[in-house]
Amino acid sequence: MDEVARFGTASVAQVAHLLSREEEQVLAEALRLTGEGSAVRGWLTAEAVAALVNGVERKRPLAEADPFIIKAFGQAQERSKPEWTSMTIPVLKNRLLQVSSQTFREMDYGSPNIWHFVTLFPHLLRTDGVRPGERVHLVDPSIVEPSSTDESAALDPVGRGRIRVDLWRAVFDYSSGKEYVWDDTVGRARLRAPEDVARPIIPTLGEEDLRGLRDEFVQTQDAISEHDSNRLNDWVEGAGATAALPRFYRGLWNAHLKSHAADRLRAFFVSEGLAVPVDMLERVADAVQPESDVERARRAAHRYVDAMTGEELARLSIEIAVVMRVPLRDEAPK
Structure with a gap:
């Protein structure tokens, strides 16, 4: 499957499951x-999948999926994504789950997987790319209504902001097995008590959800x-420990988590x-970066040179490699 497009393809196991047959x-x-x-x-090749699933009974008509696809792109637009008319397949799958309150299933539409599913909507989606960078593009961006609010942009946590601690815990504390509710009397998320029958439960991510997020994160990275x-x-x-990631990806992963948590919480409150x-x-205050050993040495060297006499300067030895790194005044970039 390397270096080829997966659009329309499916594993033998996926098609067997859809058709309720043996592999x-x-x-x-x-x-x-x-x-x-x-x-x-x-x-299976795309041609084989199409032939096998042709005429399969669908639990839901394809037309019912149109609004979900449009909302998935609308969600990207609301979050001020610069290229919101295009997304990778894993991101589309994640957004379809979000806008459908986790009810979206390709099999309901007679499709064995998301790679085959996207080929059923040529009036909405255009596909391109090869593994692992396949993308879908919205054919007509004008069908997505412009956002009438800038609220979602204010909630975009990719910058220096962070999700409030009580809400963050409610979304990610799956290992405790506890449930969290929204207490509107104090405006906080807290542990669910026996008397909280009427309070809405905040959806907590499970272990499989987090694995899916990790997979989605890797799929969206370029040039790995x-x-x-x-x-x-x-x-x-x-x-999934952040410390196990290569250092370059740790900040990106944290931003990915925050972005997903903001989307999930916003969807909860709206619903x-x-x-x-x-x-x-x-908002998080700018961190004070500790001074490095190199910076301390550089400042000390400046003070040392400033204090030198002409004779001492004449004896100063500078490596030619350093000289070549510093342009002359007339060579300085304009």
Whole structure:
């Protein structure tokens, strides 16, 4: 599957599950319908998948998915994404789950996976790219209504802001097995008590949700080296500790988590008819960076040169490599 587009393709297991058949039966039928080469390393070609699922009974008509797709791109527009008319397949899948309150399933529309699903909407989506950078583009961006509020932009946490501690805990504290509710009397998220029957429960991410987020994060990164790719794959399959990430990706991962948490919380408040807290995103003061050993040495060197006499300056030795790094005045960039 390397260096080829996965659009329309599906694994033998995925198609077998959709059709409620054995994998051997699916392989035999694919061979009969499309001939040799219909399956490669457990994956069926787009032609074979189309032939196998043609006429399969759909639980939901395709037209019901149109609004979800449009809302998925609308969500990207509201968050002021610079290229909101285009997204990777994992990001689209995640957004479809968000806008459908986690009810979206490709199989309901007669499709074995998201890669095949996107090919069923040529009036909405255009596909391009090869593994692992395939993308879908919105054919007509004008069908997404412009956002009438700048609220979501204010909640975008990719900068120096952070999600309020009580809300962050409610979203990510899956390991405790506890539930959190929104207490509108104090405007805080807190642990659910027996008497909280009427209070809305804040949806907490599960372990599988977080694994999906890790996978989505890796899929959206560009130009990953082979060394980093192996480490990132281990991180996705492992415990997901930020410290296990290559250093370059740690800040990006934290921003990805914050962005997802903001989306999830905003969707929760809107679905419950509640106002999104204006302080959901707290500002973080600029961190004071400790002075490095190099900077301390450089400042000391400046003081030393300033104190030198002409004779001492004449004896000063400077490496030619340093001289070549500093342009002459008339060579300085304009």
